[in-house]
Each structure stands twice: as C-alpha cells, then as structure tokens.
Amino acid sequence: MTIAKQLEPEVKPLKKTKVKAKSVLEQFNTAADHIGLNPNIRKILSITNNEIIVHFPVKMDNGEVEIFTGYRVQHNNALGPYKGGLRYHPTVDIDAARALAMWMTWKSSLAGLPFGGGKGGIQIDPSKYSITELERITRRFTYALGDNIGPAHDIPAPDVNTSAQTMAWMADTYMSTRSPAARSMNQHVVTGKPVDSGGLEGRDRATGYGVYLSIKFWAEKNNINLENKTYIVQGFGNVGYWTSWFLEKEGAKLIGVQDAFATLHNENGIKIDDLSNYSLANKNSIAQFPDANQIEMQDFFGLECDILIPAALGNQITEDNAHIIKTGFIAEGANGPIDTEGERILVERGISIIPDILCNSGGVVASYFEWLQNRNGEIWQMDEIMGKLDKKLKQSFDKVYEYSQDKNVDMRTAAYAIAIQRIEKAYIQRGIFP
Structure with missing residues (x-):
C-alpha cells in the first residue's frame, strides 16, 4: 500500500462554487417538518451560536506584509465541543462557514459523538504561497483565534487544502501560548495531526x-x-x-x-x-x-x-x-x-x-478517536482503530437505512431526522437557560 496521499491536501474542484447556508437550512427544514421538531428548538438550531472573523497581518518572504481574513463559525454545542475542519480556499467566507458548521453538527450527532459543529478557514489560494509563508499564516491565524478554540471548547481539523502539517503548526502555536504546566494537556486542541505529533494511525484514510x-x-x-x-x-x-x-x-x-x-x-x-x-x-x-x-x-x-x-x-x-x-x-x-x-x-x-x-463521517469519527487518545494519554494500534471505525460506521448506516425504509423517505431526510432528534432530546432533558 502506498501512503502517498497521507499528508496531501484535498484537490480543488474545477467549479469554484461554494456551499450556502440557505441550502443546508432547506435540508434541515425538510427533516424538521418530517419529525415535527419542537418549534423553539427549531429556532435555536436554525442559527449559529458564534461567528468569528479575524483579520491578521503576516510578513511574506519578500518582506512585504499581507492582511488575511479568517473565519470560525460555531453552530451548536448542545452535545459537546464544537468540531470541524479548517479549509484554505478562495471560496471561504462567513456564509460558507455557516453552512459547513451546520453540517458538522448533524454529522457529529448522527455518528453518536459527544461533539457539536464548527467550521472555518482562510480566504486564500494556498498555491500562491510558499511553505514558509503558509506556516506563518497558519500560526498567526491560530494566534488570532486565541481562546475561541480549545480541546474542550472547539477542536479544528484538516479540510480542503489543509493537512496534518497544518494541524501540527496549529497545535504547536496553541500550546506555545499556554502556561508551561498546561501545554501537555492541550495536544488535542486539533485532530488530524501527524502520527509522530500525537495523531491517530489511519486518520489519513x-x-x-x-x-x-x-x-x-x-x-x-x-x-x-x-x-x-x-x-x-x-x-x-x-x-x-x-x-x-x-x-x-x-x-x-x-x-x-x-x-x-x-x-x-x-x-x-x-x-x-x-x-x-x-x-x-x-x-x-x-x-x-x-x-x-x-x-x-x-x-x-x-x-x-x-x-x-x-x-x-x-x-x-x-x-x-x-x-x-x-x-x-x-x-x-x-x-x-x-x-x-x-x-x-x-x-x-x-x-x-x-x-x-x-x-463521509469516517473523518469525524476518527477525529473523535484521536481526541480520546490524546486526552487519555493512550496510543491505539491500526487494527484496533479500523475495527472501531467499522463498528461505528455500520451502526450509523444501519440506523439511517432502516429509518429510510420504515418511514419511506430518502436517506438524507432519514439521516437528518436521526441527527436532529438526538439534539432535540438533549434540549428537552436539559431545558433552556435561564
């Protein structure tokens, strides 16, 4: 087996179109109508919790300074910390981040994970920058996000045009801004890291x-x-x-x-x-x-x-x-x-x-495994990881397929219904503060 693609970023598509929050809301509302979602919970899930926009300067290799715009949208954390990737792409903006963050909420819930949904990135074409410039951009972006991310609050991961190397830079920058005593306790601030830097065997695939x-x-x-x-x-x-x-x-x-x-x-x-x-x-x-x-x-x-x-x-x-x-x-x-x-x-x-x-939920499930591994100070072996992944994904697939057949709906509506109902139960059981 080749591991040629292990640290490679995603290939950009030909059509530089972006996802829109409107599309995700249409999918959400279809499923919400189907299950008769509590109207108050529908209001909560229809909007994001937090939307962070940061502008930050970075010195280029030629000595000039460029200003970059980064985004992090935190949609919902009823089930646990926000979780989702960071992408580097010209189509990244606040609306695209909203859409992707909402999808992460449903994806994490459907997989039965103790995570909510977040997403973001930088509006940038990374092919126009050197590796040293990308490192400085990544580190400065991480610093600009500050306490908006954290291992028990919001946990980024790789996405389009970001990689395990990107996550290693982020983790190192974040840990470097903590007190010496707390640095080792923050390794799981991101997932998708290289294996030698606390990453998970098999996360690449x-x-x-x-x-x-x-x-x-x-x-x-x-x-x-x-x-x-x-x-x-x-x-x-x-x-x-x-x-x-x-x-x-x-x-x-x-x-x-x-x-x-x-x-x-x-x-x-x-x-x-x-x-x-x-x-x-x-x-x-x-x-x-x-x-x-x-x-x-x-x-x-x-x-x-x-x-x-x-x-x-x-x-x-x-x-x-x-x-x-x-x-x-x-x-x-x-x-x-x-x-x-x-x-x-x-x-x-x-x-x-x-x-x-x-x-495509295998990525967030593996991210959960890496987060657990780091938090508990464990090292999991490949066969154990792939076995856990098989079991988790089979459970999710069977639930969606059976719901789709029983309720005579398409698999997207079935998946959304299961994901939303899990969050709805959490709100009903806990109530709304204050």
Whole structure:
C-alpha cells in the first residue's frame, strides 16, 4: 500500500462554487417538518451560536506584509465541543462557514459523538504561497483565534487544502501560548495531526474508508456485488484517493476521474496507485496521465457508470448538469456536492444518494478517536482503530437505512431526522437557560 496521499491536501474542484447556508437550512427544514421538531428548538438550531472573523497581518518572504481574513463559525454545542475542519480556499467566507458548521453538527450527532459543529478557514489560494509563508499564516491565524478554540471548547481539523502539517503548526502555536504546566494537556486542541505529533494511525484514510464502507453497506443491503462495478470520482485528493483504493480492492473499476487540472476517462479501468504516483510527481495534477484519455471537463458527469463519487467541494451537481448524470447511485464524499435543485432532479430520476453527513463521517469519527487518545494519554494500534471505525460506521448506516425504509423517505431526510432528534432530546432533558 502506498501512503502517498497521507499528508496531501484535498484537490480543488474545477467549479469554484461554494456551499450556502440557505441550502443546508432547506435540508434541515425538510427533516424538521418530517419529525415535527419542537418549534423553539427549531429556532435555536436554525442559527449559529458564534461567528468569528479575524483579520491578521503576516510578513511574506519578500518582506512585504499581507492582511488575511479568517473565519470560525460555531453552530451548536448542545452535545459537546464544537468540531470541524479548517479549509484554505478562495471560496471561504462567513456564509460558507455557516453552512459547513451546520453540517458538522448533524454529522457529529448522527455518528453518536459527544461533539457539536464548527467550521472555518482562510480566504486564500494556498498555491500562491510558499511553505514558509503558509506556516506563518497558519500560526498567526491560530494566534488570532486565541481562546475561541480549545480541546474542550472547539477542536479544528484538516479540510480542503489543509493537512496534518497544518494541524501540527496549529497545535504547536496553541500550546506555545499556554502556561508551561498546561501545554501537555492541550495536544488535542486539533485532530488530524501527524502520527509522530500525537495523531491517530489511519486518520489519513478514515474519510475515504468511510465513503467506501457506505458504498459497501449499501451494496450489501441491495444484494449487489461490487466486483467489476464501474465508478467515477470527482476530486483525487485524500478522500478520492482512499475511497478509490479500497474500492479497487473490492474489484470495482475506476473509469473516470476529475481534478482541478484535467478530466480522465478509460473504460478499461485506471490503476489507483499508478495515478496517485503520477499525480505526486506532477505537482498533484492528473493532467496528461498516459493510461487514460483526457476529455472535456463538462463531459465528466455524463460518463456512464454504476457509482458516482463527488469528493471535491460543494455545489458541483446542480440543475445545470443533474440531468446528464448516467448512474443509479451517488455517494457524497464531499460536503454538500449536490445543491437542492440538483437533488430534486436526481430523486425524480430515481437515483439513490448516500448523504454527506453519513457517507463521509469516517473523518469525524476518527477525529473523535484521536481526541480520546490524546486526552487519555493512550496510543491505539491500526487494527484496533479500523475495527472501531467499522463498528461505528455500520451502526450509523444501519440506523439511517432502516429509518429510510420504515418511514419511506430518502436517506438524507432519514439521516437528518436521526441527527436532529438526538439534539432535540438533549434540549428537552436539559431545558433552556435561564
């Protein structure tokens, strides 16, 4: 097995669209109507708890100073500390952070974790900065966030264009601002760190492994053998790579892949590690990969396949292209890859969708394991971690699938209903202060 993608950031998608809080609220309200959510709790969950915007200066390699804008949105912490990633991307703004933070609340709740939801990042194109500049930007951002993050308050993690290295810089900066006696007790301020810096074995593959497991569980429920099934993947970063790697072991065949630079197709199949090694040798680009044909970007979603895996950014499937999709099954590796209008078209066409808050939840479950490992001063082994991940994700999938079948609703509504009801119970039991 190659670990080539372990510390690589996510590949940016071709369409630089951003997720919107409006879309998440529409999904939330659909599920809230379905379960008859308490109207007072609906009010609470419809808004964020805190929205933090920081502007901070950083000296560049040439001696000039640039001002950056960073965001951290904390949606809800009824179940525990805020939890969610930080991304470095030009589409990052307060509205996108709101949407992503809400998704994290539902995702953590659905997985049965003692976490709430948060999200954020910096509005930046990291490809325009050197590694030393990115380190200074990250450290200054962490310092600017100050006490708005913390191991029992808000726990960031990697996301698009951030990595284990980013988290190591954040952890070191945060711990350096604590008193000497407290530094060792704050290692779990972030998750997704390198293994040698307190990270979790297998964290690199956890999200992609979860996407793969969701596909496998769905196939088992529908008596489908994955061997020789064809699939296409949008995004060949960490999630796209590991999802593909595990599917290849099941005998499934990657026939199409798209990243920020190119769209490839080979009906006879593309070898995952060959493509990964080529990408690493070519500045994380799959362009001109010799064992596939390069096709037009807009033709990607029109490729006929058994499984479609959007694993890039949000709003990639919309009313503009949903009608050309030629698959019966979509597994959402990214957060919000399908907008509400696009989903309406897909559902009308009878295409099954495993929603993001279920499908890509392997990452937040593994983050919980890392947080526990750091907090308790333990070191978990790979086989133990993967076994725990299997069990946790199977429980979540079975709950959603059975609810969907019993209530005759789509899997997204089922997943939201289960997640929201858990939070509703917490509010009912605890009451509203004062």
